[in-house]
Amino acid sequence: MTDTAEPEVHAAGEPLLDLLNGFIVELREAGLPVSLTENLDAMAAIEHIPLEERETFKYALAATLVKNNAHWRSFETVFEVYFSLRGAKYGIDDDSLDPDLADLLDDAENDGAGEGQSGQSGQGGGDALTPEELQQLLYQAMMKGDEALMRAIARQAVKRFAGMEPGRPVGGTYYLYRTLRNLDLDNLLEKMMEQRRQSAEDAGEPMSPLEERLEKDEYEHRVEALKKEIEAEIRRRLVADRGVEAMAKTLRKPLPEDVDFMHASREEMVGLRKALIPLTRRLAVRLARKRRHNRKGPLDFRRTVRASLSYGGVPAEPKFRHPKPHKPEIFVIADISGSVAAFARFTLMLVYAISGQFSKVRSFVFIDGIDEVTSFFEGVEDVTEAVHRVNTEADVVWVDGHSDYGHAFEVFHNKWGKEIGPKTTVIILGDARNNYHASQSWVIKEMQHKARHVYWLNPEPKSYWDTGDSIVGDYGAHCDDVFECRNLRQLERFVEHLT
Amino acid sequence: MTDPRFESVAAVREGLRKVDYLSDEGIAGIVYLADRLQKPILVEGPAGTGKTQLAKSVAEMIGARLIRLQCYEGLDEAKALYEWNYKKQLLRIQASGSEGDSWDVVEDDLFSDEFLMERPLLEAIRSEEPVVLLIDEVDRVEVETEALLLEILSDYQVSIPELGTVTAKQIPLVFLTSNNTRELSEALKRRCLFLHVDYPDMEREKEIVLTKVPDITDNLADQVARIVRSLRQLELKKSPSVSETLDWANTLMLLGVEQIDSDTAADTANILLKYQSDIAKAVREFAADKQGARQFAPGPK
Numbered sequence: 001m002t003d004t005a006e007p008e009v010h011a012a013g014e015p016l017l018d019l020l021n022g023f024i025v026e027l028r029e030a031g032l033p034v035s036l037t038e039n040l041d042a043m044a045a046i047e048h049i050p051l052e053e054r055e056t057f058k059y060a061l062a063a064t065l066v067k068n069n070a071h072w073r074s075f076e077t078v079f080e081v082y083f084s085l086r087g088a089k090y091g092i093d094d095d096s097l098d099p100d101l102a103d104l105l106d107d108a109e110n111d112g113a114g115e116g117q118s119g120q121s122g123q124g125g126g127d128a129l130t131p132e133e134l135q136q137l138l139y140q141a142m143m144k145g146d147e148a149l150m151r152a153i154a155r156q157a158v159k160r161f162a163g164m165e166p167g168r169p170v171g172g173t174y175y176l177y178r179t180l181r182n183l184d185l186d187n188l189l190e191k192m193m194e195q196r197r198q199s200a201e202d203a204g205e206p207m208s209p210l211e212e213r214l215e216k217d218e219y220e221h222r223v224e225a226l227k228k229e230i231e232a233e234i235r236r237r238l239v240a241d242r243g244v245e246a247m248a249k250t251l252r253k254p255l256p257e258d259v260d261f262m263h264a265s266r267e268e269m270v271g272l273r274k275a276l277i278p279l280t281r282r283l284a285v286r287l288a289r290k291r292r293h294n295r296k297g298p299l300d301f302r303r304t305v306r307a308s309l310s311y312g313g314v315p316a317e318p319k320f321r322h323p324k325p326h327k328p329e330i331f332v333i334a335d336i337s338g339s340v341a342a343f344a345r346f347t348l349m350l351v352y353a354i355s356g357q358f359s360k361v362r363s364f365v366f367i368d369g370i371d372e373v374t375s376f377f378e379g380v381e382d383v384t385e386a387v388h389r390v391n392t393e394a395d396v397v398w399v400d401g402h403s404d405y406g407h408a409f410e411v412f413h414n415k416w417g418k419e420i421g422p423k424t425t426v427i428i429l430g431d432a433r434n435n436y437h438a439s440q441s442w443v444i445k446e447m448q449h450k451a452r453h454v455y456w457l458n459p460e461p462k463s464y465w466d467t468g469d470s471i472v473g474d475y476g477a478h479c480d481d482v483f484e485c486r487n488l489r490q491l492e493r494f495v496e497h498l499t
Numbered sequence: 500m501t502d503p504r505f506e507s508v509a510a511v512r513e514g515l516r517k518v519d520y521l522s523d524e525g526i527a528g529i530v531y532l533a534d535r536l537q538k539p540i541l542v543e544g545p546a547g548t549g550k551t552q553l554a555k556s557v558a559e560m561i562g563a564r565l566i567r568l569q570c571y572e573g574l575d576e577a578k579a580l581y582e583w584n585y586k587k588q589l590l591r592i593q594a595s596g597s598e599g600d601s602w603d604v605v606e607d608d609l610f611s612d613e614f615l616m617e618r619p620l621l622e623a624i625r626s627e628e629p630v631v632l633l634i635d636e637v638d639r640v641e642v643e644t645e646a647l648l649l650e651i652l653s654d655y656q657v658s659i660p661e662l663g664t665v666t667a668k669q670i671p672l673v674f675l676t677s678n679n680t681r682e683l684s685e686a687l688k689r690r691c692l693f694l695h696v697d698y699p700d701m702e703r704e705k706e707i708v709l710t711k712v713p714d715i716t717d718n719l720a721d722q723v724a725r726i727v728r729s730l731r732q733l734e735l736k737k738s739p740s741v742s743e744t745l746d747w748a749n750t751l752m753l754l755g756v757e758q759i760d761s762d763t764a765a766d767t768a769n770i771l772l773k774y775q776s777d778i779a780k781a782v783r784e785f786a787a788d789k790q791g792a793r794q795f796a797p798g799p800k
Contacts, residue, residue, distance in 0.1 A: 037689050041536065048535045049508070049528060056508050056528035063529045067688040069543065069679075069695045210761040210785050214722075217729045221701075273734075278679060285680040384734060 016046065023082045026248045027065060030074050031255050034065055041065075051083070058083075070256050070275060081248045084236045131182070134160075138183065142222050143192060150222070154229035157183055162234060166241050172251075175234045185223050192219050257489040261343040261459050269342065273384075275488060276346065280353035283495060297321040327359040328425045328452065328498070333412065335430030336396065337367045337403045343459035343485070344429050345387050350495060351427075352377050352386070359423070364416070365390055366408035369398030372416070403433060405475075406440035413443045424451045425498065428479075431460045432472035439471050444478040454478070457485040457494065504534045504561055504672075520549070520556035521699075521707050529694045530557060530672075539652050539673035541637075541688065544696035546678055547740025551635055553696070554674035558631035563672070566626070567633045568619040570640045579647055580657060582616045610661035620651050624667045631672045637687075638677040645687050648675075652690045699741065701728045707741060712748045722759045723748050730771065730781055739771040747771050761785055 020042060027034050041064040049060045058079055066075045134156065141149040158164070161182035162175040196215050200207045207215065239247045254260075256275040259268045303319035311317070332351055334344035348363060355361045355377075362374045371394045376386045398407060420426065426447055448454045456479045458465065458472055466473045476482040483494050505511050512527040522530075530553075533540045542550040558565040568579060576582075588609050595605045617625065623632040634648065651657060655667035675691060677683060699707065705724035708715060723744065731738045739747075747770045756763055765782045772778045 033685075035685075035689055041538070041692075044536055045532055048532060053508065053524075053528075055524040059525035059528045060532050062525075063532065063540075063692040063694055067541075067691075067693045072695065208760055210726075210759070210764060213785060214725045214729060217732065218725065221728075282679070282681055 016051065017043065019082065020046065022244065023061075023078065024065070026078050026082070026245075027075065029248075030078060030252050031258065032066065032071050032074060038065055038067075054083075073271075074253060074255060077251050077253070078248055080232065080235055081239055081251060082244055084232065084239060131160075135183070135188075138226075139188060139191065142188065142219070142226070143195065145218075145222055147225070150226055151229050154226055155233050158230055158233040158237065162237075164234070164237055164241070172231070172234050172238055175238075176231055179230055179234070180227070185226070189219055189223055254487075257492075258487050260486050261346060262340065262486070264342065272346065272488065276349060276353075279488060279492060280350060283350075283492065284354045284356065286496070327357065329360040329421075329423045330358045330362070330498075331420065331424055331426045331451075332361065332363040333370075333426065333428045334363065334365050335367070335403060335405070336365045336391065336394075337401075339403075339433070340429070340431050340459050341391070343457075345391070346488075347427075347429050347457065347485075347491065348387055348390070349384070350491060354495065363390075364412060365394050365396055366405075366412075367396040367398075367401055368404035368407055369396050370408040370411050370415075371395045402435050403430070404437045405430065405432060405434045405471075406438040409440050409443035413446060417443070417446065420447055420450045422450070422452055425453045425455070426451050427498075428454070428456045428475070429459075430456075431458055431470060432456075432465075432475055433469050434471050436469050439474045441471075441474045441478060444475050448478050448480070453480045455480060455494075455498075456482040457491075458482060459486055460484070461486060505531050507531070514560040515556055518556045518559045519710050520552065520560075521703055521710060522553075523699070523703060526553065526694065526696065529692055533672060533692050536692070537655075537670050539675060539691045540694050541675045541677060541683070541691035542694045542696055543677045543679050545698065545738070545740060547742040548696045548698060549741055550676040550696055551633065554631055554633040554676070557672060557674070558633075561629065561631070561672075563629040563631045564626070565631050565633060566619050566623045566671075567635060569635045570637050572639055572641065574640045574644055576647060578618055579620050579644075580618050581621045581659060582618065583610070584614045584616050588614050612662075615659075615662070620648075621657050621665065623671050623673075624651065624655060624657055624665055626671070627668055629669060629671070631674065634673065634675045636678060637675045638680045638683060642684055645684050649686055649690065652687070698731055698738065701725060704728070704741065704744060708744065708748050711745050712752060715748060715752055716757070719751065719757065719759070720748065723751070726759065726764060726785075727771070729785075733780060733784060735772065735777045735780065736774045737772070737777065743771050 024034055024039055024042065042061055045060045045064050046057070049057050051057055058076075061079065062072070062075055066072060134153065137149075138153050138157075140146075141153060157179055158175070161179045163178060164175055193212075193216060196219075197207060197212070200211075235247070235251075256268075256271050259272055261272075264272060298321050300319045300321040304315050304317070307317045307319055308315040330351065332348060334348060336344045344365070351358075351361060351363075361377070362372065363377065364370055364372050373390045373394050376389045376393070398404070428444075444454060456472065456476055460470070462484045464470065472482060483490070485491050485494060505514070508524070508528050508531045511531045512522050512524075515522045515527065515530075529540060532538075542553060544550055555565060591609060591614070592605060619632070623630050637645070637648070652673065655670055656664050658664045675687075698704075701724050704727060705720050708720040708723055709717070712720070727739055727744050727747075747767060750767055750770050751759065751763070754763075754767075764785055768778045768781055772781060
C-alpha cells in the first residue's frame with residue numbers, strides 16, 4: 001500500500017502494541033482461549049506484517065490467536081472494531097469521501113455515456129446527487145459489479161440515510177435498517193434480473209433456467225456484499241463515536257457452541273446448523289475410536305499362535321479379543337411445542353447423524369398428543385428434511401396444541417410401553433412445562449423399571465426448573481439423571497456420556 | 500540461524516503462482532510469517548481444498564526436498580522418529596563373540612549412528628539440505644501420540660536417550676494438515692500458526708480451473724466456477740471440493756462441452772457430488788423441467 005500512510009497511523013493514537021493488548025483482552029472477554037504464548041506470537045507477527053496490508057495483517061493475527069475456525073466470526077468482529085479506523089484508507093474522512101465518489105462517478109458516467117444512459121453530471125460530488133440519481137448509480141454499479149463504486153455508494157448511503165447522530169444511544173441495527181429501507185434492495189434485485197432477462201432476449205438468446213438461476217445467485221451475492229459494506233461503514237462510524245471498548249462490548253456475541261437453543265436468532269440458528277455437521281462427524285469418529293480401543297477382552301488363541309511364528313514359536317506377544325461393545329437402543333421422546341422446538345430439532349438431528357453408534361433409534365414427538373416419527377428418518381439421507389417432515393406431518397395435537405406431558409406419556413405407555421426392554425435407553429427432551437395438567441409421572445417410573453436408562457434433557461437453565469408450571473422435579477425423581485442442555489457444548493457432552 | 504527464505508508476502512504469492520498454486524493473502528501471509536517466526540503451520544479445512552498441495556507447492560517453490568509423514572491410528576515413535584536396527588545389533592553382538600571384543604566396546608558401538616534407522620521426523624531434522632516437512636492428517640493419531648511431535652515442533656530437536664539431543668542443522672518449514680475429525684490438543688495448537696483453508700471464492704476458483712485444466716475456455720471456466728459456487732450455497736452433505744471442481748471441468752472438456760446447460764449439469768453432477776441425496780437436491784434446484792428432477796429422485800424409478 002502507500003508508504004505515506006505509515007507516519008500518519010502512528011501519529012493517530014496509541015502505539016500499536018497497546019492497541020493489540022486491548023484487542024487480546026477483548027478476545028478473551030468474548031470467550032476465545034488466547035494463551036500467553038499466543039499473545040507473544042501475535043506481537044512477533046505484527047513486526048513482520050505492516051498494518052497497511054490489512055487483509056494479510058488480519059490473517060496473521062488470526063493465525064497466531066485463533067486456533068479454531070468456529071471462532072473466526074467472533075475474531076473478525078472484534079478485529080473490525082479495533083482496527084477498522086486504522087490506516088489512511090479506512091479512516092472516516094467525509095471530505096475525501098465526496099471527491100472520491102465524484103471521481104468514480106465521472107468514470108461511471110464515461111462508461112455509461114457509451115450506452116446512452118448519461119443523464120446528469122458528476123461535477124458536484126456525492127452530495128449534489130438527488131436520491132434518485134444515487135439509486136440509479138447504485139443500479140449501474142451493481143449491474144457491473146464495480147466494487148470500488150459500490151463501496152463509495154455504501155459510504156454515501158450511510159452518511160445520507162442512516163441519520164447517525166453522535167451520542168445517540170441506538171444500536172447499529174437501527175441505522176442499518178434505515179439505510180437499507182432507503183436503498184430498497186429487494187426491488188433493486190428484481191430490477192436487475194428484469195434488465196438481465198431483457199438484454200438476453202434482445203440478444204436473441206433467452207436465458208435457460210440454469211442461467212437465470214446463476215445470474216440470480218450472482219446478483220444476490222453482490223447485494224450481500226453491499227450490505228456488508230454498509231454494515232462495516234456503520235460500525236466504523238459508531239466506533240468513531242463511542243470508542244473502541246464500548247463498541248466491542250455491545251457487539252460481543254456468544255461462540256456458536258455457547259449459543260442458547262431457546263433464544264437463538266435466525267442467524268445464530270444457521271450458524272448452529274453449520275456447526276452441527278462437523279460436530280457429528282467428530283463425535284462419530286471419536287465414539288467409533290473409543291469403541292475399538294476399549295479394554296482388552298479374553299485371549300485370542302488363534303492370533304496369538306500366528307504372532308508367535310515371528311518369534312520362532314514363542315508366544316511373546318499375546319493377542320486379545322476385543323470385546324464386542326454393547327450398542328444401546330435409543331428411544332427419543334421429544335416435546336416439539338413452540339418453546340422448545342429448536343432444541344428438539346437439534347437433538348433429533350444429532351442423534352440420527354450418529355445413529356450408526358446405536359443398534360436402533362426410535363423417535364416419538366408430542367405436544368399434547370404423541371406420534372411415532374421413526375419412519376420419517378428411515379432410508380433418508382437428509383436428516384434436515386426428515387426433521388422438517390416431523391414438524392409438519394406428525395400428528396401431535398390432541399386437544400388444543402398446548403404441551404400436556406401427562407397425556408402424551410399416558411398414550412405412549414398404552415401404545416408403545418411394552419416395547420421398552422432392558423437394552424433400551426430412553427431420552428426425554430422437554431422443559432416439563434405442563435400447563436398445570438396432571439403429571440402422570442408413574443409412566444416414567446414404569447419406564448425406569450424396564451429400561452436400561454432414562455435420561456431427561458431440559459433446555460432451560462437450571463435456575464428455572466420447578467418454577468411456574470415446570471414440573472421437571474416430579475419426572476426427574478424417576479429418571480437416572482436430568483441434564484441441563486442449553487447449547488451445543490452441553491449436548492455434545494451428553495451424547496458422549498450416552499455411548 | 501537460517502536466513503529468511505522469502506522477501507515479502509507478495510513474493511510468496513508470486514512464487515506459489517509460478518508453481519501453479521494460486522494462494523490468497525491469508526495463505527501467502529501465513530507462509531511468509533511461518534518462515535519469519537520459524538513456526539510450523541497447522542493447516543485445517545474441508546477435504547480437497549489443497550492442504551497437502553500447499554506443502555508440496557511450497558517445497559517446489561523453494562527447491563527443497565519434501566519429507567512426508569502420513570499419520571494413522573497407531574503411529575508410534577518407531578515409525579515417526581527413529582528406531583534401533585535390532586537385527587543388525589544382534590549380528591554385531593554375534594560377530595563380536597568370534598572376534599573377542601570386550602563388552603564395553605560392543606556396547607558403545609551398538610548405540611551408534613550406524614544402527615539408527617531414521618524415520619521422517621528425525622530425517623527432516625538431520626537433513627543438510629533444505630527440506631519441507633509435511634505431517635499429513637495429524638488428527639488421525641491419538642492424543643497421546645501427539646506428544647511425540649511437540650519437541651520437534653517447538654525446538655526443532657529430537658532427544659534420543661542413548662545418543663543425546665539431535666538439533667536441527669537448518670530449520671525446516673513444517674506443515675501439519677488436519678481434517679478436523681477431532682479436536683487437536685491445546686499444546687499442539689499453541690505451537691503452530693493456524694491456517695484455515697476454505698473453499699476459494701469464485702474468482703480464485705475460476706483462476707484455478709484456468710491454470711489446472713489445459714485449453715479450457717474462459718467462458719466455460721467462468722460457468723464452472725459459478726455453478727460450483729451456487730452448489731456450495733445449498734445445504735449439502737458434502738459440498739464439492741476444489742479437486743472435484745477440477746475433475747468436473749476436465750470431464751466437460753473431454754465431452755467437448757462448450758456451454759453448460761441444465762441437462763449437461765444434471766448428467767455430470769455425479770462427478771461433483773458424492774451422495775445421491777445431494778445430487779437429487781442439486782438437480783432439483785437447477786433442473787430446467789421437472790422431468791430431469793424425477794430421474795434422480797430417490798426411490799423406485
